[in-house]
Amino acid sequence: MKTWACAKTPLWPVRYKPIPGELLSSWIVRLAHGHGMSVMPFCNLALRPAARVLTVDIDRHGPESLLTSLAFHTGTHLEVVRQATLRAYERILYPQFHMGGSLRWVISINLPRNSRFGPGLQFCPYCLKSDPIPYFRLCWRVALQTFCERHQCLLLDRCPSCGACLFIQRVDANWCHAEIDGICHCHNCDYDLRLAEAPV
Numbered sequence: 001m002k003t004w005a006c007a008k009t010p011l012w013p014v015r016y017k018p019i020p021g022e023l024l025s026s027w028i029v030r031l032a033h034g035h036g037m038s039v040m041p042f043c044n045l046a047l048r049p050a051a052r053v054l055t056v057d058i059d060r061h062g063p064e065s066l067l068t069s070l071a072f073h074t075g076t077h078l079e080v081v082r083q084a085t086l087r088a089y090e091r092i093l094y095p096q097f098h099m100g101g102s103l104r105w106v107i108s109i110n111l112p113r114n115s116r117f118g119p120g121l122q123f124c125p126y127c128l129k130s131d132p133i134p135y136f137r138l139c140w141r142v143a144l145q146t147f148c149e150r151h152q153c154l155l156l157d158r159c160p161s162c163g164a165c166l167f168i169q170r171v172d173a174n175w176c177h178a179e180i181d182g183i184c185h186c187h188n189c190d191y192d193l194r195l196a197e198a199p200v
Helices: 024-034 039-046 064-074 078-082 125-130
Strands: none
Touching: 024 039, 024 064, 064 078
16 A cells, blocks of 8 residues: 555644634645645545545544544644534534534535535635635524625535535545646536636
């Protein structure tokens, strides 16, 4: 198996911090791209044994070992990493965080084989376009949050070009974009999500 020399070093060469309000999955994609890797090889080489992150909703099911590893290798306080997960809404949207079943007011994202079934990750194309560093927000996982207050538009949850649900773990399945652009493209058809028009 291939190895990544930096995987066991205390601090990785690229140590992006989570942007306040950023989803854990978005941060992992940015870290992978910052190291010049797509998400799957990065997770397999740098985050194993927590590399199952591509098959589960890591914003909800991210194991403590993954959060600890990310905190350690990026020099980020562990509580800051935890706040990038859906645990941040405990006692706000639901009484107690739990891994199984549904969480009240949180959009469940399953990773189906067919990318057109189930809800996808919501996003505002105008936020992605105006961000100096594009990222996906934690609040976009909240079922009550269907509207972008900043841009006065509805949030989208699928690619307007091909209809595929948005799953950030797959965003670079056919990665051929610069580090800052990769997170903004549909994994299925490569459409630039920043070009989408959201209804007002």
